[in-house]
Amino acid sequence: MSYEIKLEVFEGPFDLLLHLIERNQLNIYDIPIALVTDQFLAYIQTMQMLNLTVAGEFLVVAATLMQIKARMLLPKPPPVTLDETEEEEEDPRSELVERLVEYKKFKEAALELRRREEEFSRFYPRVGGEFPDQVIAPVEDPGGGISIWDLLEAFQAVLDSFTPRPELKGMPKEEISIKERMNDILSRLMLHGRMVFSQLVEGVTTRKGLITTFLALLELIRLKRIRAAQDRPFGEIAITTFGEGETVESQ
Amino acid sequence: MNLNKARAVIEALVFASSEPIRLREIAEITGIHEHTVKQLLSDLIAEYNQETKGIRIVEVAQGYQFMTNPACADYVEKLHQTPRNVGLSPAAIETLAIIAYKQPITRAEIEALRGVRVDSAITTLLERGLIREAGRKDAPGRPILYGTTQKFLQYFGLNDLRELPALEDWTTMANEPGQDGEDKSETKQEAEPE
Numbered sequence: 001m002s003y004e005i006k007l008e009v010f011e012g013p014f015d016l017l018l019h020l021i022e023r024n025q026l027n028i029y030d031i032p033i034a035l036v037t038d039q040f041l042a043y044i045q046t047m048q049m050l051n052l053t054v055a056g057e058f059l060v061v062a063a064t065l066m067q068i069k070a071r072m073l074l075p076k077p078p079p080v081t082l083d084e085t086e087e088e089e090e091d092p093r094s095e096l097v098e099r100l101v102e103y104k105k106f107k108e109a110a111l112e113l114r115r116r117e118e119e120f121s122r123f124y125p126r127v128g129g130e131f132p133d134q135v136i137a138p139v140e141d142p143g144g145g146i147s148i149w150d151l152l153e154a155f156q157a158v159l160d161s162f163t164p165r166p167e168l169k170g171m172p173k174e175e176i177s178i179k180e181r182m183n184d185i186l187s188r189l190m191l192h193g194r195m196v197f198s199q200l201v202e203g204v205t206t207r208k209g210l211i212t213t214f215l216a217l218l219e220l221i222r223l224k225r226i227r228a229a230q231d232r233p234f235g236e237i238a239i240t241t242f243g244e245g246e247t248v249e250s251q
Numbered sequence: 252m253n254l255n256k257a258r259a260v261i262e263a264l265v266f267a268s269s270e271p272i273r274l275r276e277i278a279e280i281t282g283i284h285e286h287t288v289k290q291l292l293s294d295l296i297a298e299y300n301q302e303t304k305g306i307r308i309v310e311v312a313q314g315y316q317f318m319t320n321p322a323c324a325d326y327v328e329k330l331h332q333t334p335r336n337v338g339l340s341p342a343a344i345e346t347l348a349i350i351a352y353k354q355p356i357t358r359a360e361i362e363a364l365r366g367v368r369v370d371s372a373i374t375t376l377l378e379r380g381l382i383r384e385a386g387r388k389d390a391p392g393r394p395i396l397y398g399t400t401q402k403f404l405q406y407f408g409l410n411d412l413r414e415l416p417a418l419e420d421w422t423t424m425a426n427e428p429g430q431d432g433e434d435k436s437e438t439k440q441e442a443e444p445e
Contacts, residue, residue, distance in 0.1 A: 011341065012367025057367045103364060105418050110341070110348040112416060113407060117338055120408035122321030123309060124331070126266075147341075 011148055013061035014103040016043055019149040021100075028100060031093060033072055037065040046152050046159075050211060068092045146230050146237065151221075154197050154237045155214045164206055176209065181216035182225075189226065189241045197237040257283055258291045265295075271314025271405065312404035313411055339375070346372035347381060351403070352418050355385040355396035373397065381406060 020039050021028055041062060047054045071092040091097075176184075189195060201213050217239070220226045227240050252260070264277055274292075278285040292315055296308045302322065309318045319327050339347065346369045349361050361369050376382040385398035404411065 012365050014366040055367050061366065099366070103366065106345060106349045106352065106364060109352060109415070109418060110345040113344050113348055113351075114338075116407040116409070117344070119321075120406070121338070122324040123307070123318035123408070124324065124327045125316060125318055 012055065013040075013058045014100055015107070015147075016040060016058070016149060017061070017100060018104055018107065019147060023149075023153075028104070029097060031097065033065065033069045033093060037062075037069050040065055042156065043149070043152060046156050050155075050215060064096060068096065146228055150230065151214075151218065151228065151237065155210075158198060158201055159207070159210060162207065162210060176212055178212055178216045178219065181212050182220055185213070185216055185220060185239075186225065186241065189239060194238055194240045197239065200239065252281070252283070254291070257281065257287070258294060261288060261291050262295055265292075265308060265315050266317055268314075268316070271312050271316040273314045276314075309408070310410055311408055312401055339379075340372070342367075342369070343372045343375045347376055347399070347403070350376075350382055350397050351399050351412065351415060354398035355388075356398075357388050357390075357394040357396055359394060361397075 017036065017040065020026075020036050021031065024035065024039075026032065026036070044054060044058055044062060047058075185200060188200070192199075197217075200217065201210055204210050204213055217226070217228075221228055225242060227242060228237050229240070230237055260281055261277055261283075264280060265272055274285050274288055277283070277288045277292075281288070283291075292308070296310075299307050302320075305320050305323050307318050307320055309316055345365060346361060349364050350356055353360070353364075358369060358373060361373075373382070377384075380400055380402045382397050382403065383400050385396045387393040388396050399412070403409075409415065
């Protein structure tokens with residue numbers, strides 16, 4: 001049986017929006033809604049193509065974005081000069097921005113907790129101390145500081161520049177399962193030590209193969225078998241192993 | 252009891268306690284004034300705080316505890332054969348941050364802030380003992396309220412919740428590097444140890 005995996009994106013739509021804001025170096029208080037909406041929708045498409053479970057909340061936010069975009073395109077009514085107390089025209093974005101700013105605070109607070117978790121996980125209590133969970137290994141950030149959004153972006157980029165090779169008649173179709181691909185990636189990493197994302201998909205001839213490779217990669221990251229990192233922002237994503245060489249067992 | 256003896260007794264108590272031992276507890280057992288206990292503990296902490304020592308006295312969750320020197324962690328891990336990488340997932344740690352700052356808080360309130368469901372994050376955090384149910388909200392449906400635990404403090408090496416930087420400082424801190432968020436005007440409720 002093939003290696004079935006079901007990956008769920010636990011990061012919410014606000015997380016993606018903040019990623020897009022940072023990615024494009026935007027001012028959170030003055031978001032170009034058209035641009036962000038397009039990119040947001042592109043991510044949802046990619047996630048759906050990969051069969052990642054996309055939470056309904058993403059669709060709600062997508063609808064909100066499109067609604068705001070529409071409202072911002074509407075011509076403003078001419079100012080009513082007769083009215084002395086001129087009402088402040090409310091920015092259609094303000095409610096969303098407020099929620100984003102609020103969310104961002106907690107996201108940053110979570111980073112501080114992560115820092116403390118890493119630092120404090122280096123201290124071990126005496127065994128017999130009452131909290132076995134305290135005996136935790138250092139947190140190796142499998143994403144090497146990069147998020148699911150960075151990975152999806154890399155995937156999108158590869159997909160965009162991808163031209164499927166014409167199929168040869170009579171050749172048996174090669175169907176590679178995710179599990180086989182995972183082992184393949186691990187053994188190639190053993191050989192090369194370090195590979196960038198585009199190298200991993202070299203020789204892949206079909207869209208399906210591309211998707212399989214990417215899912216295998218996500219699964220290996222989830223299992224903490226490999227680590228992904230970016231040398232510089234928006235740079236190529238480099239993959240390394242954690243060093244152990246066993247293959248992936250059926251689970 | 253002279254000071255040398257007192258210091259030895261305190262060292263013994265910290266060692267023998269299975270959980271972080273509090274100043275008050277030491278004071279009650281020894282009959283030494285809390286203030287003096289604290290001073291002697293600082294002496295001990297300094298004494299152990301050297302690279303030649305494999306253990307430390309660490310102040311955590313409002314108590315004191317012996318812990319291994321982080322510089323030795325790699326080897327201690329081999330001893331325990333600890334499974335690697337059991338740190339919290341991004342979703343869990345974000346949910347935990349919200350609970351830490353906003354407690355007591357309901358699941359729906361957390362979801363409104365995160366913009367996504369948090370069921371599995373809450374289950375993980377409950378299982379790991381980092382949060383607990385802290386009563387029910389007086390609202391329709393009487394939803395469960397969540398708060399952090401003593402173990403939360405231990406896990407993150409915090410003495411109490413006030414050691415978390417004030418939430419409002421984050422955005423300003425990001426813009427002004429070098430400015431330390433010293434203004435901790437916001438006092439937060441503390442999770443009651445049970």
